[in-house]
Amino acid sequence: MELNNLLTAKNRDELREWLIDNNDKEKECWVAVKRGRPVNNGTFWYIDAVEEAMCFGWIDSTTKKMDNGITVQKLTPRRKGSLWSELNKERCRRMERTGRMTDAGREALPDMSSNGFVIDKDILKALKSDSVVWENFNKFPLLIDTR
Template structure:
């Protein structure tokens, strides 16, 4: 029996960028945040503590420049990769990332590029798109539908 053919993705051919510190990541973003549509950010896993760069630091630096992480992939026993790219217009902002932004603004770490993405999100509504969902607000039409079904509360 032959091996199944793995379907290739446009992500497969992206450049791999490896940084060894938060400062190095920030320097790379400062130089490249407008030069590419995305890369695989290679970082060491927790099992290599001397070289490990934590996820929160990676995401915070990304947000400072208007970038975001998405797909994660393993690379080898010691390293993994995150698809790392500029935030697309209209993409929704999570509460967690908005809280990070608040701290980054207060600390003066945000760049003009990152602040521009926030302003654009506030204008197009993507800044607040997830607010009701994250606050667990049940839409009125769903409340009515559930109330009309006697069995709904059982499940």
């Protein structure tokens, strides 16, 4: 697999600078990131790369371990109509609240209203099949924040 646009970005701000200049020109990039629970130690964490990518309408896809043992993450523009996890929607809401979301990122967003999320009927049926489970489920806060 060829690594097109292997970036030397060492943190989310350096990736952001590349995305500002290239998000509408390039088809992919690769960044060296570390997975795990982020700590503030100068490491470029996977979640930071993903959040910055989403701010520009991009998403993570393939990972590859290079010969030197470093793991690189492929980032690409999101395809129109692609499915969004609720987790990624919430990440985008947070990026909006923190002022990091860009117009390019907003253009890629799906329906973010509360009407945009529907629990699968089979899951609802399973939840309702046990009155205690259903009662406890209804005590949880709303899954999404549409503010």
